[in-house]
Structure formats: C-alpha cells, structure tokens
Amino acid sequence: MRILIPLLLSGLLLAPPAFAAPQDDAATPAHAQSSASMSSAALDITAGGISRAEWMAAKPVLARHAMVVSDQHYATEVGLNILKQGGNAIDAAVAVGYAQAVVNPCCGNIGGGGFMTIHLANGKNVFLDFRERAPLKATPTLFQDAQGNVVPGRSTKTWLGVGVPGSVMGLNAALKKYGTMSLKQVMAPAIKLARDGFVLQPGDIKVLDTRTKDFAEHPNVAAVFLNHGQPWKAGEVLKQPELAHTLELIEKGGSKAYYDGPIARAIVTASDKHGGILSLKDFRDYRVVWTKPLECRYHGYTIVTPPPPSSGETVCEILRVLAGYPLPKWGYGSVQTTHYLVEAERHAFADRNTYLGDPAFVHNPIGRLLSTANIARIRSEIQPDHATPSSEVKGSLGAPEGLHTTQFSILDAKGNAVSVTYSINYLFGVGMMAGDTGFFLNNTMDDFTSKPGVPNSFGLVQGHINEIQPGKIPLSSMVPSIVLKHGKVFMVTGSPGGSTIISTTLESILNVVDFGMNMQQAVDAPRVHMQWYPDEVFVEPGYLTPQTRAALEQMGYKFKTMPAWGADEAILVNPVTHTIEGANDRRRPAGLAAGY
Numbered sequence: 001m002r003i004l005i006p007l008l009l010s011g012l013l014l015a016p017p018a019f020a021a022p023q024d025d026a027a028t029p030a031h032a033q034s035s036a037s038m039s040s041a042a043l044d045i046t047a048g049g050i051s052r053a054e055w056m057a058a059k060p061v062l063a064r065h066a067m068v069v070s071d072q073h074y075a076t077e078v079g080l081n082i083l084k085q086g087g088n089a090i091d092a093a094v095a096v097g098y099a100q101a102v103v104n105p106c107c108g109n110i111g112g113g114g115f116m117t118i119h120l121a122n123g124k125n126v127f128l129d130f131r132e133r134a135p136l137k138a139t140p141t142l143f144q145d146a147q148g149n150v151v152p153g154r155s156t157k158t159w160l161g162v163g164v165p166g167s168v169m170g171l172n173a174a175l176k177k178y179g180t181m182s183l184k185q186v187m188a189p190a191i192k193l194a195r196d197g198f199v200l201q202p203g204d205i206k207v208l209d210t211r212t213k214d215f216a217e218h219p220n221v222a223a224v225f226l227n228h229g230q231p232w233k234a235g236e237v238l239k240q241p242e243l244a245h246t247l248e249l250i251e252k253g254g255s256k257a258y259y260d261g262p263i264a265r266a267i268v269t270a271s272d273k274h275g276g277i278l279s280l281k282d283f284r285d286y287r288v289v290w291t292k293p294l295e296c297r298y299h300g301y302t303i304v305t306p307p308p309p310s311s312g313e314t315v316c317e318i319l320r321v322l323a324g325y326p327l328p329k330w331g332y333g334s335v336q337t338t339h340y341l342v343e344a345e346r347h348a349f350a351d352r353n354t355y356l357g358d359p360a361f362v363h364n365p366i367g368r369l370l371s372t373a374n375i376a377r378i379r380s381e382i383q384p385d386h387a388t389p390s391s392e393v394k395g396s397l398g399a400p401e402g403l404h405t406t407q408f409s410i411l412d413a414k415g416n417a418v419s420v421t422y423s424i425n426y427l428f429g430v431g432m433m434a435g436d437t438g439f440f441l442n443n444t445m446d447d448f449t450s451k452p453g454v455p456n457s458f459g460l461v462q463g464h465i466n467e468i469q470p471g472k473i474p475l476s477s478m479v480p481s482i483v484l485k486h487g488k489v490f491m492v493t494g495s496p497g498g499s500t501i502i503s504t505t506l507e508s509i510l511n512v513v514d515f516g517m518n519m520q521q522a523v524d525a526p527r528v529h530m531q532w533y534p535d536e537v538f539v540e541p542g543y544l545t546p547q548t549r550a551a552l553e554q555m556g557y558k559f560k561t562m563p564a565w566g567a568d569e570a571i572l573v574n575p576v577t578h579t580i581e582g583a584n585d586r587r588r589p590a591g592l593a594a595g596y
C-alpha cells in the first residue's frame, strides 16, 4: 500500500529512545492534572519500543530564558548559540534552517519549501509561506499516461516531481523582515559545518541508511553520501564542499544567487537533461507569501496555525469538534477519547481533501468549515457507539466552489517564538541533485492531486481543488503551530510525517491541555491517526491496550499498527513558573532540546 512508504520512512527513524535524564519534579507543569487521566490505559505495554512506565516518566529539558528544539543536535546547538549571541528567535530559526540543510540532509533543505509561524513578543502573529510551486509548464495530468492512469513513481522519482523550491527565499525573507543579524552571521555555522564536516552519530546513520541504495544510482549523490561507495558509519566525518560552495554563493549573493543566478541555472540544466520541466522563469517568478495565520480557540488557549495551502484549518476543525466532549475526564487512549478523536479526524480530513487548496487559485471556505453550524452538524453525525464508514462521510459543505520533512521550534528570551516545518517531501526528496550544487531537490509535486480519487504517497485521496496548475502551491499537511495562553506563548509545536502531521501536532496539544502531560510525555506518547481514506485507524505500538482495542473493534474500527511516525519538536512554557520545557521526540534520536 502506497501510504506505507513514507510513513515507514519516518518510522525507520525509530531507535531506542534517547530520554533526557529525569530532572527534578518541578518539571511537572502546575497546569498538569494528576496522571489519572493518562492511566486509564494499561501500564505495562510498550510505546514504540519503550515501556509505558518509561514513557510516562519522561521529563523534558528545562530552561529559564530560551529554548531550541530540532531533530538534529548540531542544528539545535547552532540555534542556541545564535540566541546566546543576542540574536532573536527569527535569527536563530534562519540559522537552524540553513544548518539543518547541512546536518540533516534528508529533511533540512535548500531544495524544498515550508512554512514559518511566528509569534512576536509584541503580540503580533504572522505566517510565512515558502512552499514549493508547480513549474509554469505543469499541467493537471502531468503524472498521468495517455490513458489517464497515474504513472507510479512519476511524481516521486523523476524530475517532474520537483517543485520550484522556496526555502532559500523563505529563510532570507524572514531574516530581512524580523531578524536582527546579517545573512553572513546566521549562515556562517552552516557553511562551517558543510566545509569542515561533522561527526555522524548513530541517529544520523539510521536516516542515511534508509536510502543508501538510491545514493549509488547517481554519481554526484554517491560522491557525497557514500564513503568511497560504502555507507557512512557512526563516528566518521561527513564533509560537503559542494554544498559549502552553494551556501557561500547564497551568503554573498542573497536570494538572487539562487533564483536568478548560478544555482537556478544548474537546476534547470539538470532538469532539462533528465526530462524535467523547470525553467529559469520559474525561479525568477518565485515569491514567498506573508500572510496572517489561522487562529482558533480551544479550552481557553489560542492555536496559531497555518492557513491554506496548509492544513491548520483541519487542526482547528478537529479541536472545535472535540471541544464538545469531556476528553480530560475520559483520558488519553481511552475508548471514548479514541472514538471521538478518530471520528472528528475522519470528518475534518474529508473536508480538507475536498475543499482546501492554494488560496491564490481556489476559494477555501474556512469560515463555513469552522462555523458553529458545521461543527454542530459533524457532532450530530458522530454515532456514540460505532464507527462511521468513511464511505458515508463526504465533505460537509456539498460540492466545492471553486519519507521528507523536519520541524524546529524556537523561543527566545524576549518571548518571540518561531515554529518551522520545511520539507523536500520524502527522505532525501527526489533523491537527486543538480550537478555539483550539493543539495537534494524535493518531490513535493506528489502533494498535488495526480488524479481525483487516486491516493498520493501519503494515501490522501484528494479532489480537483488541489489539481496541478502552473505556479500553484500543492496542499500541505505541515502545520507548524504556536499555542498562546492570555496572548503569551504556551506551546510551540509541529512535526514531519505527511498526512499524520496534522494528528501528531494536534495530539501534542491535547496531551498537554487535556491530559496534563509534560512536554516530553506529550511528544513521546504513542499516537493515533485517521485521515478519512483509507478507512483504517493507524496506531503506534502502545496506543491501544488489548481492552481498548477489543472495545473499539466491537464498534467497527479497523486498526493498522505502524512502527512509529512523525517527530514533534516542541516547547512548553509553564504559565505559572515560567519554566521552559523542551522536548525532542524520542523517535529522532539524533535530535536535541537545549536552552539556557
């Protein structure tokens, strides 16, 4: 089944968890309830390789002033140093973004795109969309053959799958608008890491090993990501001189070097040579979009989350439905919580896949989807005692009108917060580089609807609204989010994981707000996910007990256990003590939360 591939790519990152050493009990937030709401599930089952007792004892990294969390420890340290040098959260985010492109080449990137959600200490919330766009020569049937069948692999393994990248313009635009440091200052650590190299840790090797075979297919990739034809080993130093050169071009020439200079030329030359459709005009025309994030309320908290072309609406729709039920009383992982969470997700994904797309091209009926009437209707359609087949759930407004990624979260001492998810879609994207540019290009074109009704790599069955059009941005699931309490930062959260990003991010919020978990418990807790189609509920090991599974199966649910998915890199500010909790997801052992 196609959805397995990218999910397993994320899951392969699983390893014995790297829990922070338990710290003093002050780490338990004052807002946290007793663990009673979590204990309804059995205590001795495993959560993706760890015992439930171990997961429940998990403690976050604590800090007084500022925090950086990312899924690669060198990148976290880069961000922390920028903050300690007096940079703000935006400076740090840009530095982490460039550093991730070096030390986390599967996911961190300058060949893809993403989203940045920003909360400024002055109270303003802003959103930056630097997602990839369809090339100008793209057509709705790009990935179909003459008979109208979707050609497997065309959107993921060929140059046709490459969208016009936005990461460089996005990072540079964020720095220019809200940063305080120069591009030279924030790029220096990334350039050094690329030129001098960095020591690979077991967590890095696990990620590289997922595509070792593919690296051998392209000499320019093998030259960097294989060591004389052999896989890299832990303890060895990975140097990337070509990437260092590319980064220096950007550092000196700014975005122009990428979009109207040697880098665009190298990409277009390689694309032409290998049957792609990218043009120099695609790069010259590329623009980022500054806009307002979506905001919704849940139990007194404000969730600040991406608008279309991403899926913050889906997060809000699920939360709006769930607000009508006593989740804290029912508890994490209980039959009722799971039932209502899964049904809310089923409806919200049906709406997402039917009505959402790039707002520059299609109308997104956000107001109607989140309206009290629509939420009440969804609640009324949820049967209290059984699962509703997905075939009976349609987008709720009638006909529409119109394995990769990485998350990092930063909070500075002034109260500015940045949540970034950016991606090249699969781990190592399309698996190809242009000439000697030294970086992987994305295969994000697969996020478009290749054909209405045919699932994409993440199993998402999407409609016309998200069909390919020149210059359009594909609908995304990436939802870098910030949760505010009384206008101040309470949480910074987000994750990779394709379609599961939405539930992973949402569950990190529920786990804290409703189930009283600390930040580390909340990201480590086993997850549950439903996305309308396929009509199955994905669960990580440890989410269900034998009893809850039996009860939910009686209600008509079909479960599929997946090894693990996502990597929520999150921050929580205790509203009473102001202690900052940082949590690197145990599913990313190379990651790190660090603060001061």
Ligand code: DON
Residues within 6 Å of the ligand: 006, 010, 403, 404, 405, 423, 424, 425, 426, 427, 444, 447, 475, 476, 477, 478, 495, 496, 497, 498, 499, 501
């Ligand atoms: O934007 C999206 O929804 C996807 N391109 C994200 C891909 C992803 O998270 C891959 N990681 N597992």
